[in-house]
Amino acid sequence: EAGVAQSPRYKIIEKRQSVAFWCNPISGHATLYWYQQILGQGPKLLIQFQNNGVVDDSQLPKDRFSAERLKGVDSTLKIQPAKLEDSAVYLCASSLGDSIYGYTFGSGTRLTVV
């Protein structure tokens, strides 16, 4: 079984620029999550999709972050404009249904904002 694919692996941008991350979940996984992991901290949920509908985006800074999941498969997370404090690893995960035990994480995109 192929894992969760994320790209790019690394990205360096200047503050106030925009950036987008892409995620391809495991085939058949209906639930997709974006987590933000700041250095030295645990992952924090940004947004959760069930198929192509948003289940939870309460911790997504909506003034600068947006996410979509087209056709219930791939997803993109965008930041515009980026701030220094957005420097983090952005992890995508997927699961069958809403099983909390079935999370599979991708390797993440490491974003550095300078």
Add this chain to the structure above:
Amino acid sequence: QKEVEQDPGPLSVPEGAIVSLNCTYSNSAFQYFMWYRQYSRKGPELLMYTYSSGNKEDGRFTAQVDKSSKYISLFIRDSQPSDSATYLCAMSSMNSGYSTLTFGKGTMLLVSP
């Protein structure tokens, strides 16, 4: 007070040692408890999960939950250099039927040969 507290370490042990990793939590609604292992520059991978209080064993790993004390532990027996990683505890209350995980900061474990 953070919902989940975890000592970031690093915790350095010699090969073969017994390792104890711990988390405390404040939200009594948490019912599901997990331990994830995260190698450098990789995503977290699920190691163990428990639902109720008590112990669960899987090979060299034992997960322990004490809901009355709001305290969970992961024990690693006969630790190996390949166990060197960051260990994250995670918890969920399954609000509204959807699974949101709350993670601790992670404890970095270093096992020396």
